[in-house]
Amino acid sequence: MNFGFSEEQELLRSTAREFLAREAPMSAVRGLMDDARGFKADLYAKMAELGWLGLLLPEEYGGAGLTLVDEIVVAEELGRALTPSPFFASFQGALAILHGGTETQRKELLPDIAAGRKIATLAITEESGNENPDEIATRAEKKGSGFALTGTKLFVPDAQNADVIVVAARAGGPGESGIALFTVERGAPGITITPLLSMDQTRRIAEVKFASTPAQPLGALESGWATWKTVRNHALVHLAAEALGGAQKVLEDSVKYAKERVQFGKPIGVNQAIKHKCADMLIQVESSKSITYYAAWAVAEKTGEAELAASMAKAYTSDAYRATSAENIQIHGGVGFTWEYDCHLYFKRAKAIEVTYGDPSEHRERVAQLLKL
Secondary structure, three states, X not given: OOOOOOHHHHHHHHHHHHHHHHHOOHHHHHHHOOOOOOOOHHHHHHXXXXXXXXXXXXXXXXXXXXXXXXXXXXXXXXXXXXOOOOHHHHXXXXXXXHHHOOHHHHHHHHHHHHOOOXXXXXXXXXOOOOOOHHHOOOEEEEEOOEEEEEEEEEEEEOHHHOOEEEEEEEOOOOOHHHEEEEEEEOOOOOEEEEEEOOOOOOOOEEEEEEEEEEEEEOXXXXXXXXXXXXXXXXXXXXHHHHHHHHHHHHHHHHHHHHHHOEEOOXXXXXXXXHHHHHHHHHXXXXXXXXXXXHHHHHHHOXXXXXXXXXXXXXXXXXXXXXXXHHHHHHHHHHHHHXXXXXXXXXXXXXXXXXXXXXXXXXXXXXXXXHOOO
C-alpha cells in the first residue's frame, strides 16, 4: 500500500479543483438550488469530456479503467465545491450495471453513462430509510419475458433526472437471497417520481413509486444483494471522500476568517478558544484523510477488510464533517448563521452525507458485527 498519491493523481486533483472553481463557483451552486433539475447540463457534459463519469468503467465500455483511489480524488473536490450534479447517482447506477449486469446490458448502457448521454441512479431504500434486506418490500412479479415492479422507493438520488433506474426488489423469499436488481427506463408505464424536500438543497432526492412497472432483471436474480454490497462499499468511500473535501474546505474558511475578523483591535484567531477549535478541526480532517484513503485502497484491492474499512470511513468522516462544519459556523459567529455566508451549505451537506446509507451509529454496529465483538 502506497500512502501517497501518484503524480498523475495529484494532477487529476489540481485539474478538478481548477475546473470546479471556474465552472461551478459558489454563486453557480446557489443559483442551482432553486433550479428544477438541480444541475447544469453543460457542466455535466464537460465532466463527461474530462472522463469523470467513467473513471471506474473499463475502457471497452467507454471508461478510463481507473480505480476507486483515483475516483476519490475527484469525489473529494466535488465535496469541497458542493457541486450540484447527478455524479453520485450515476456513479452508483453504473457500478451496479458493471458488477451485476450481463455483457449485453453493460455494452448497451455503460458507454452512454460514461459519455453523459444517459444518467443512471440506484433505488435501494424504502420507508425505514436503511438498506436492510428485510426492509425491502417492493415486489417483482414475473410478467411475460420480463418483470413488473410494485412498491415505493424513497430518497433516490436524482431520480427525476435519471434515464435508467436500478431498483432493488424482492423477487424471492425473505432475506438477502430474495433480493434482485432490475432496470427501469425513464417514462416506463406505472412509474411516478416525486421530488422530495431535503435539508441539502444542492443534491436532489425523490420518491419513486412503481405500479406494475415493466422492468428487466439486471443479471442473475440471485446475484442482486451481492452486487449491492459491492456498490455500497464504493458508495460509502465516495461519501467519505466528499465529507473529507467539505471538512477541509470549512477548516480553511475558519482559519481565514479567524485571521481576518478583528475584534477589540485584534484578530479573533489570537483567542485560545478559537485556536483550540481550529486545532480540533485539523485533527479531524487529517484523521479523515487517513481512514478514507485506506478504505479506498482496501475496496479497490478487494481486500478482506474492504467492507470493514468502508464502514469505518463512513462513520468517522460523517462525524468529522458534521463537527467541523458546525464549528465553522461558531467561529464565524452571528454571520455564520446568515444566508449570505456559505457555512450553512456545508453543514447541510454534512447532515445529508451523515444519514445516507447508514448513520455513524449504524456503521459502528456493522463494524462490531464484522469484528465479531
